[in-house]
Amino acid sequence: MKRQCLLLFACWTVLLICVPAMAHHGTSVTYETGKTITLTGTVTEFSFSYPHPQLYFDVKDATGTVQHWGSEFGPTPLMMKNMNAGWSRDSIKRGDAVTITCNPHKTPGATVCLTKELIINGKPLALTAGAQPAVGNKKE
Numbered sequence: 001m002k003r004q005c006l007l008l009f010a011c012w013t014v015l016l017i018c019v020p021a022m023a024h025h026g027t028s029v030t031y032e033t034g035k036t037i038t039l040t041g042t043v044t045e046f047s048f049s050y051p052h053p054q055l056y057f058d059v060k061d062a063t064g065t066v067q068h069w070g071s072e073f074g075p076t077p078l079m080m081k082n083m084n085a086g087w088s089r090d091s092i093k094r095g096d097a098v099t100i101t102c103n104p105h106k107t108p109g110a111t112v113c114l115t116k117e118l119i120i121n122g123k124p125l126a127l128t129a130g131a132q133p134a135v136g137n138k139k140e
Contacts, residue, residue, distance in 0.1 A: 031103040031113040039069060039112070043096040043120075048089035055114065057098050071102055071114045074127065096120050 041059035053073040058066045092098075099119040102112040118125045 030106060032106055033103050033115075035104060036101050036116060037104050037112070038099065038101045038117075040097070040099045041069065043092060043094055043098050044068070045094060046089075046092040055092065055098070055100070055118075069112060071100055071112045073114050091125065092120055097122070 039057075039059050041057040043055065043057050045054075045056040047054045047056075055071045055073065057069050057071070059069055061067055097120070099117070100112070100114055101117040102114045105111040105113070114127065116127070118127055
């Protein structure tokens, strides 16, 4: 009986470790990594959270109709490293002007993956570990 309980405990432990690891997705499965688009709009929400920070913003199309977009950033640990680049969770606020260059979602719709460039109120914010702080965004 003791051996069966030990085996059951070991299986349960392996299951708890493996399931979250298998649940994560790769960006090449979800997004068109060979294509980029640039969008300009107004921030409606910024969620600096796990597993990926999210930025929501409104963009006006050619007819003036507002489209609601969402973008996904890289992993939060990477973003935490970027705090040294001169910005934080408070650097993006509702109403801010945003321009992003990103990979579009493979499914038609208004979701993008942020990949190359983020500009808030005319100031570029670094998006990769080890990137140099944007001019005007250095910590004093």
